[in-house]
Amino acid sequence: VLKISKTDAYEIYKEQNIEERLMQLIDIIISEIESARVEKEIRSKVHSKIEQSNKEYFLKEQIKEINKELGSDSQRDEEIEEFRKKLEEIKPHISKDTYKEVSKQLDRFARMHPDSGDSQQIHTYLEWVFELPFGKLTSKSLKVSDVKRELDNDHFSLVKPKDRIVEFFSVRELANRRGVSLDKSAGAILCFWGPPGVGKTSLANSIANALGRPLVRIALGGLEDVNELRGHRRTYVGAMPGRIVQGLIDAKSMDPVVVLDEVDKVGQNHRGDPTAVLLEILDPEQNVEYRDYYLNFNIDLSKAIFIATANDLSTIPAPLRDRMEFIDVNSYTPDEKLEIAKQYLIPQELKKHALKAEEFELRDDALKLLIDEYTRESGVRGLRRKIAGLMRQVATKMLINEELEKISIDIDDLPEYADKKVFEVSQIDKLPLVGVVNGLAWTAVGGDMLKIEAIKIKGKGLVKLTGSLGDVMKESAYIAFSVVKILIDNHKLAVAQEDIYNKYDLHIHVPEGATPKDGPSAGITMAVAIASILSEQKIDNSVAMTGELTLTGKVLPIGGLKEKLIAAYKAGVTKAIIPQKNFDRDIEDIPIEVLHAIKILPVVNIDEVLSEVLIPNESYQE
Numbered sequence: 370v371l372k373i374s375k376t377d378a379y380e381i382y383k384e385q386n387i388e389e390r391l392m393q394l395i396d397i398i399i400s401e402i403e404s405a406r407v408e409k410e411i412r413s414k415v416h417s418k419i420e421q422s423n424k425e426y427f428l429k430e431q432i433k434e435i436n437k438e439l440g441s442d443s444q445r446d447e448e449i450e451e452f453r454k455k456l457e458e459i460k461p462h463i464s465k466d467t468y469k470e471v472s473k474q475l476d477r478f479a480r481m482h483p484d485s486g487d488s489q490q491i492h493t494y495l496e497w498v499f500e501l502p503f504g505k506l507t508s509k510s511l512k513v514s515d516v517k518r519e520l521d522n523d524h525f526s527l528v529k530p531k532d533r534i535v536e537f538f539s540v541r542e543l544a545n546r547r548g549v550s551l552d553k554s555a556g557a558i559l560c561f562w563g564p565p566g567v568g569k570t571s572l573a574n575s576i577a578n579a580l581g582r583p584l585v586r587i588a589l590g591g592l593e594d595v596n597e598l599r600g601h602r603r604t605y606v607g608a609m610p611g612r613i614v615q616g617l618i619d620a621k622s623m624d625p626v627v628v629l630d631e632v633d634k635v636g637q638n639h640r641g642d643p644t645a646v647l648l649e650i651l652d653p654e655q656n657v658e659y660r661d662y663y664l665n666f667n668i669d670l671s672k673a674i675f676i677a678t679a680n681d682l683s684t685i686p687a688p689l690r691d692r693m694e695f696i697d698v699n700s701y702t703p704d705e706k707l708e709i710a711k712q713y714l715i716p717q718e719l720k721k722h723a724l725k726a727e728e729f730e731l732r733d734d735a736l737k738l739l740i741d742e743y744t745r746e747s748g749v750r751g752l753r754r755k756i757a758g759l760m761r762q763v764a765t766k767m768l769i770n771e772e773l774e775k776i777s778i779d780i781d782d783l784p785e786y787a788d789k790k791v792f793e794v795s796q797i798d799k800l801p802l803v804g805v806v807n808g809l810a811w812t813a814v815g816g817d818m819l820k821i822e823a824i825k826i827k828g829k830g831l832v833k834l835t836g837s838l839g840d841v842m843k844e845s846a847y848i849a850f851s852v853v854k855i856l857i858d859n860h861k862l863a864v865a866q867e868d869i870y871n872k873y874d875l876h877i878h879v880p881e882g883a884t885p886k887d888g889p890s891a892g893i894t895m896a897v898a899i900a901s902i903l904s905e906q907k908i909d910n911s912v913a914m915t916g917e918l919t920l921t922g923k924v925l926p927i928g929g930l931k932e933k934l935i936a937a938y939k940a941g942v943t944k945a946i947i948p949q950k951n952f953d954r955d956i957e958d959i960p961i962e963v964l965h966a967i968k969i970l971p972v973v974n975i976d977e978v979l980s981e982v983l984i985p986n987e988s989y990q991e
Contacts, residue, residue, distance in 0.1 A: 462503040562678070563698035589629055613659070755787060802910065845889050925948060
């Protein structure tokens with residue numbers, strides 16, 4: 370039956386021509402046939418899609434049932450449920466924004482296909498989040514007595530640093546007892562600074578033990594990429610949280626003692642300046658809302674105690690220095706190293722090498738030689754390595770010869786166990802000499818005594834400098850020459866010839882030419898060498914000196930006095946000339962054994978220096 374519309378039927382009815390009427394009818398039939406064909410095609414496609422959907426559904430249901438039998442699907446569901454449970458557990462300890470962000474990522478994870486790349490990325494993110502120890506605190510009640518006892522048990526000497534640490538925590542204990550809230554801005558960050566191996570990190574470890582907190586060490590040496598601290602954004606491949614967040618996770622606590630090691634060696638490049646992140650971390654006003662780029666929410670760092678360590682304060686940016694209170698951890702004297710080795714290093718290394726105390730003995734004379742001529746350092750790190758080397762050899766010998774019950778090492782045995790001496794201790798000359806003076810220097814490994822030599826050669830008053838001297842030290846030599854010329858012109862320094870300084874060239878040399886040297890503290894030493902060579906007066910060989918010299922002959926203060934005087938003590942010096950200002954402010958820091966062995970001569974100007982060290986020709990007898 371052909372169904373046509375009323376309009377089409379009316380048009381056919383109106384047409385009087387039979388042929389035209391048939392043509393209209395044929396058009397309608399063709400149109401209906403085409404419509405039927407299209408409809409059939411559509412139905413076929415829809416049917417195919419429905420069949421495909423039914424097939425996929427059927428297969429998925431089969432896979433689901435198989436996974437259930439294997440336990441894999443339920444494992445993912447259980448994991449999602451476990452994540453939700455953890456989120457509710459930490460909810461009281463996190464902000465609303467944090468809860469919202471984590472919940473959002475968890476919902477995305479639940480909706481995603483397990484095999485998609487984003488699913489794995491979010492899974493990793495959620496694992497990092499739920500490893501964070503939100504709300505977990507490990508510190509016990511603060512007792513200064515515990516801090517003091519722990520510091521004394523773990524460290525020999527270091528009286529001033531230990532006293533300052535005790536004072537720092539005394540304020541906090543008193544505030545806790547009286548229920549007083551300390552001003553956040555008053556909580557300065559402690560920074561232990563000093564040469565390598567003197568116990569800076571060890572002090573932080575003792576603080577952590579006394580407070581019952583875990584220790585987190587973040588090495589900053591050579592760090593240039595800000596993302597290393599703050600984390601990488603999750604759009605990057607292999608992104609992960611920054612070192613601060615990872616430190617909290619490792620500590621399993623939100624209140625660890627965090628050591629920012631070698632804060633003076635932080636660099637910067639096109640990826641940003643890590644110093645800016647450190648400023649935020651160390652600012653009590655800002656670190657309550659520290660944001661890690663990877664996590665994308667704020668973390669409260671205010672419960673953690675931050676302690677920095679550094680070797681050189683001059684390389685720390687000024688804004689960062691303002692956040693810190695610096696505690697100077699000085700070099701050890703030879704006597705202190707001896708006691709540290711006997712009380713700490715040897716017992717600790719015995720345990721590490723499975724030796725008993727009665728099986729190993731290192732005599733004091735051998736230990737002193739080990740300190741003086743096998744190591745050259747401010748701390749005891751190298752000394753520990755040398756002692757460990759001795760113990761390895763002892764352990765080997767005891768295994769080879771089981772009849773050995775004890776090995777004792779004295780000064781004569783040391784070359785057999787420790788090979789040749791590595792360093793020679795600088796010693797004073799046996800007799801006074803013209804143009805040779807004992808100077809005192811401060812190096813990265815402690816103090817040292819440097820001899821400065823001067824000779825005169827016929828010439829026109831020129832000055833030649835050798836010995837790998839830096840610009841500042843060269844300028845000190847030129848100043849010293851000018852000062853001595855003024856002394857000669859004013860008849861304060863007797864010379865054999867008038868206008869002698871214009872008739873000779875001076876050559877000043879500082880031995881160990883391969884070692885770079887710089888700084889202004891050799892000013893008076895060079896002046897003495899020049900005065901000696903021009904006046905032909907010998908210099909007292911028992912004297913060593915240090916001090917910056919001005920053009921007017923004044924002696925200015927210098928740095929590293931303790932280390933310099935320790936070097937003088939080891940070299941056999943009996944008198945040391947130092948600036949008066951150093952004597953006034955630093956003499957309390959000098960070890961008592963050094964003060965007993967060396968007479969300290971404070972001076973204000975070069976006249977006092979020359980009167981103490983130059984030996985008049987007529988009074989000297991060889």
